[in-house]
Amino acid sequence: MTVTPGRTRAGQVRHFLDLDRFDTETLRRILDLGAAYKRGDKPFGKDKPLSGRLLAMIFEKPSTRTRVSFEAGMKQLGGDVIVLTRSDTQLGRGETIADTARVLSRYVDAVMIRTDDPAKLCGLAEFASVPVVNGLTDDTHPCQVMADIMTYEEHRGSLEGKVVAWSGDGNNVCASWIQAAAHFGFEMRVACPPGLEPDAGVVAWATGNGAAVAIGHDPRAAAAGADLVITDTWVSMGCEETDRAGRLMPFQVNGGLMALAKADALFMHCLPAHRGEEVTDEVMDGPHSVVWDEAENRLHVQKGILTWCLL
Ligand code: CP
Numbered sequence: 067m068t069v070t071p072g073r074t075r076a077g078q079v080r081h082f083l084d085l086d087r088f089d090t091e092t093l094r095r096i097l098d099l100g101a102a103y104k105r106g107d108k109p110f111g112k113d114k115p116l117s118g119r120l121l122a123m124i125f126e127k128p129s130t131r132t133r134v135s136f137e138a139g140m141k142q143l144g145g146d147v148i149v150l151t152r153s154d155t156q157l158g159r160g161e162t163i164a165d166t167a168r169v170l171s172r173y174v175d176a177v178m179i180r181t182d183d184p185a186k187l188c189g190l191a192e193f194a195s196v197p198v199v200n201g202l203t204d205d206t207h208p209c210q211v212m213a214d215i216m217t218y219e220e221h222r223g224s225l226e227g228k229v230v231a232w233s234g235d236g237n238n239v240c241a242s243w244i245q246a247a248a249h250f251g252f253e254m255r256v257a258c259p260p261g262l263e264p265d266a267g268v269v270a271w272a273t274g275n276g277a278a279v280a281i282g283h284d285p286r287a288a289a290a291g292a293d294l295v296i297t298d299t300w301v302s303m304g305c306e307e308t309d310r311a312g313r314l315m316p317f318q319v320n321g322g323l324m325a326l327a328k329a330d331a332l333f334m335h336c337l338p339a340h341r342g343e344e345v346t347d348e349v350m351d352g353p354h355s356v357v358w359d360e361a362e363n364r365l366h367v368q369k370g371i372l373t374w375c376l377l
């Protein structure tokens with residue numbers, strides 16, 4: 067059977083929306099593509115497999131890594147991008163997401179969106195006839211967690227049976243990590259302040275799909291013996307409640323917390339980091355930290371995502 071580019075064998079458009087929509091085999095394929103691009107391989111046999119292809123990127127929130135890594139990745143693969151901010155499109159003036167999806171599909175080969183509203187991502191995917199990629203919503207950040215998994219694997223091998231400790235706000239990045247636990251067989255321990263727990267539906271999906279997920283309020287218990295310690299900003303983009311220091315300071319990843327993890331534990335942060343808040347300089351710049359590899363791997367794994375979506 068011939069597979070039409072950008073469509074699955076079942077004929078559906080290959081969107082990259084969230085990790086709970088995938089089978090593990092497909093995520094493995096994308097991670098392997100990312101690692102191949104990093105090595106300098108040509109997994110599709112060509113230098114420029116996306117030659118002539120265009121990606122539209124809609125940013126309703128700021129970005130450094132996502133913006134630059136997608137653009138660099140598309141260009142390295144022979145394609146190009148069009149960047150649209152909130153004020154550039156008619157979305158801000160009330161044109162529906164469905165109509166926007168229909169129109170963009172006539173001009174470009176794929177659309178990436180960073181938005182506050184997960185319903186916009188889903189609406190775009192429902193009405194676009196080209197692949198849609200989730201570049202972060204208030205709920206999830208799957209491209210980031212794919213890069214994180216790639217980074218863990220390149221430093222330490224498989225995540226299977228490992229302990230991943232999250233300390234801080236149970237936010238969008240945390241949610242994608244919880245979803246990943248159902249695919250990659252690691253134990254996910256989340257320590258967060260009461261009231262900042264990850265979404266119960268995300269936890270229920272992951273545990274219902276075989277993941278070991280524990281949600282608690284003690285960062286030391288979460289980090290004890292962990293193979294990987296992760297944190298993120300206290301205040302995510304669009305978060306109304308900015309005064310969270312009192313609640314989140316006890317979850318700061320500092321030298322004392324890292325000392326409870328395994329001696330060879332890794333530290334990750336999706337960035338941007340707020341040094342002295344959720345993480346200290348000592349940890350960011352210390353021997354456990356792989357944050358710069360993590361940022362670099364956004365480029366490689368997203369090349370895997372883009373070619374999986376489009377080829
Ligand atoms: N980690 C991440 O997505 O960074 P940006 O907000 O800079 O894209």
Ligand code: NVA
Pocket residue numbers: 202204237238239298299301302303336337338
């Ligand atoms: N949780 C952060 C991630 C930034 C990449 C936010 O949503 O702002």
